[in-house]
Amino acid sequence: MASHTSGIPSTPFPIFKGDGYEFWKIRMQTILISQDLWDFMGTGFNEADGDRTRLRENKKKDARALSLIQSAVHDDIFSRIAGATTSKQAWTLLQNEYQGNSKVQMVKLQGLRREFETIQMKEGEPVADFLSKVMKIVNQKRSYSEVVTDQTVVEKVL
Structure with a gap:
């Protein structure tokens, strides 16, 4: 079983270089699920959450998910998601560009x-x-x- 350092899998990331999006997406989905971060891809989180502790925790988890996505794309692809401030934004940008609407x-x-x-x-x-x-x-x-x-x-x- 792979050990984890600060919540990031120690197994190598599938690096998306522009080809094979469908399979990269499946691999990344599995990684995000294993880190309990997949929910952010579909629903994001509520910025107006009145519970400051939960909001801070959700922002932290979302930043970890965004970091995983950023780490799993080639530099040529990274420029397309560099402006994304949430994991959901980055995921949606990649999905729309490489899988389409x-x-x-x-x-x-x-x-x-x-x-x-x-x-x-x-x-x-x-x-x-x-x-x-x-x-x-x-x-x-x-x-x-x-x-x-x-x-x-x-x-x-x-």
Whole structure:
């Protein structure tokens, strides 16, 4: 089990360089959940909270979440979130730029559905290579919240 120093995981961060956002997002979500910081990505925190102790604790947690996100992006990407003052702002900026809004996501998902339906194993292609391609598409579809059953995957491979 990885040890923690000041709440930051000692395992290496997945560094996002501009490619593979869907998989980076899943890895970062797991890290943020493990640090009990994931809630800030969806709801943020209430700046007008009358409980000063809770507000201070939430600001501290949010700063830790923002720090994790900043640490997990390449310098070329960092400039895009440098102005974000909360973890939710940084997360939303990255999500909008690399995953797109709901309309962009629908278009990407339609393309992935078409790619899944039309993919075929090439003559002489190893089964492992074909399975790898199929699973890459399936995992991308799942990252856009598409439900893909194991039965569907098995039917495609067979």
